[in-house]
Amino acid sequence: MILVIGGSSYIGSKLYKHFSKKEKLAIGTYYNSYRKGLVYFNLENPNINNLPIDLKRVDYAVICSAITNIDSCKKNEEKAYKINVEGTKKTIEQFFDKNIFPIFLSSGYVFDGKDSNYSESDKPNPLTAYGKHKKIIEDFLFKSKRDFLITRISKIFGLECEDKTLLTSGIKQLTNNEIITCASDQIFSPTYVGDFVEVLDSAIEKKLTGCYNIASPEFMSRFQLITMLKSQLKIKSGKIVPCSILDFKFSDSRPLNTSLNPKKIIKDTGFKFTNLEDCISKLEILVK
Secondary structure (H helix, E strand, O other), X not given: OEEEEOOOOHHHHHHHHHHHHOOOEEEEEEOOXXXXXXXXXOOOOOOHHHOOXXXXXXXXXXXXXXXXXHHHHHHOHHHHHHHHHHHHHHXXXXXXXXXXXXXXXXXXXXXXXXXXXXXXXXXOOOOOHHHHHHHHHHHHHHHHXXXXXXXXXXXXXXXXXXXXXXXXXXXXXXXXXXXXXXXXXXXXXXXXXXXXXXXXXXXXXXXXXXXXXXXXXXXXXXXXXXXXXXXXXXXXXXXXEEEOHHHOOOOOOOXXXXXXXXXXXXXXXXXXXXXXXXXXXXXXXXXX
């Protein structure tokens, strides 16, 4: 059975729904955002023994809960560190004590963005507070000499109306005849959330351990992606203006390239990621 820590987060909610349907879910938790069916769990002061479930029934725990906003991690670094590092470490240690296999959601932000198409063997060198937090937990897991799974992800998007992710937000802005200013110099691997969920399920079934990039093999800038979206769906309204990521007044720096190479996970699971053209085709209903 699978425990989802952070079941109210975007990715966590998809995992919660998926594992519930497959009758693999043990329980899901929330912290700030209450959602029906979830139980409260505080990552600032974690105690898995307070969860209303027999922990002997739990085989895997997916840790989705974290402060993920890049600038928030920089501006409120003390609190972010307490949750993303200290609380996460304590939670993982408790899982190890109960022989529960931890699955940690990491990020392409562990890299400095000076290269591209990063593999699992490339050396992390994070620029941001958020990326540094992720690397600390990765290092902690590598040094634990226990079984674990690290899943590095890039830009996750969905295909549901009003889900406020990359493609659906782009459609809304374009059909509202807005001007979208997009960075053309920051490259990432846009990945459909449904693919991530299916790959993670497969990784659990195959008992994979270690570090894996779970990201689409396609990579591009936001400017390229939104331009592709507008063209394929033949949206005549709205305007897309290219800019540099440096033009945005962020509190923390941004790596220019967080694209991830998924060859290892594809080889070990046989999964075929949904290409972006097919994902965009599924959104045609939103512009009719």
